[in-house]
Amino acid sequence: MTESSYALKIGERIPRHVAIIMDGNGRWAKARGKIRIFGHHAGVGSVRSSVQRAAELGVKVLTLFAFSSENWNRPEAEVSGLMKLFGLAIRKELPSLMKNGIKVRFIGDLSRFSRSLRQMLERAMEETRDNGSLLLNIAVNYGGRWDIVNAAREFARDCAEGRADTSSLSEESFSRYLSTGEYSDVDLLIRTGGDFRISNFLIWQLAYAEIYVTKVLWPDFGPEEFDRAVGWFGTRERRFGMTGDQVRQIESEKSGPGSDAAGKNPSAESGQPV
DSSP states (O other): OOGGGOOOOTTOOOOSEEEEEOOOHHHHHHTTTOOHHHHHHHHHHHHHHHHHHHHHHTOSEEEEEEEETTGGGSOHHHHHHHHHHHHHHHHHHHHHHHHTTEEEEEESOGGGSOHHHHHHHHHHHHHHTTOOSEEEEEEEEEOHHHHHHHHHHHHHHHHHTTSOOGGGOOHHHHHTTSTTGGGOOOSEEEEOSSOOOOTTSSTTTTTTOEEEEOSSOGGGOOHHHHHHHHHHHTTOOOOTTSOHHHHHHHHHHHTSTTOTTTTSOHHHHHSSOO
């Protein structure tokens, strides 16, 4: 089946947590004879439409990979332009986030950013903290390995101060120390630009994610493309180590006659992946 075959249907299973690697801004700009930062500015529109569409569909958490810890290695002019773009986008989009009840969190090592930019990020998080329609995580100066190491440090600190002990450590309890907190597990990862890799993004959180790769470059990724990805997700049989027969039996029992779960997305009710 082609990407265009995955139409979103009424009653479709909706992923609770969607993550996106927003790739292709530079190639999009180059194809138009422009410098790379031009593509990054164009990509802001796709961020806006994806956030809006995720909220409309009932996605609970959307995590966007905006700037990796490796991106500091890019040309100085591009990095400087991105820092300015972050500040500009935050100021411009904050009223819309408030109006639509979207809570924003910036995850990653924020210490490397300028004081003024950090203050903007902190202000946006503070002003939206009580919003509840969608949790928007924006990963900046983020790396999946950093996230795990940072979580290990936090856990070790809690052990040293008597708030935790190694005997009670589990995958579930450790995941709460990650930057994504209680909403760690990703159901659907979307990568634009056509490359089949996760680029050090949410390494722990992607353990059981369904991965959708499209050749569409990020500035061209609109609501229709978002719907195609979610429609594709709805075709996937998520087994989590079980056989297909076991999964179908469990789903049949959950949606049997008289069951309140009939026709519903189990993850939306339980907080667990489908």
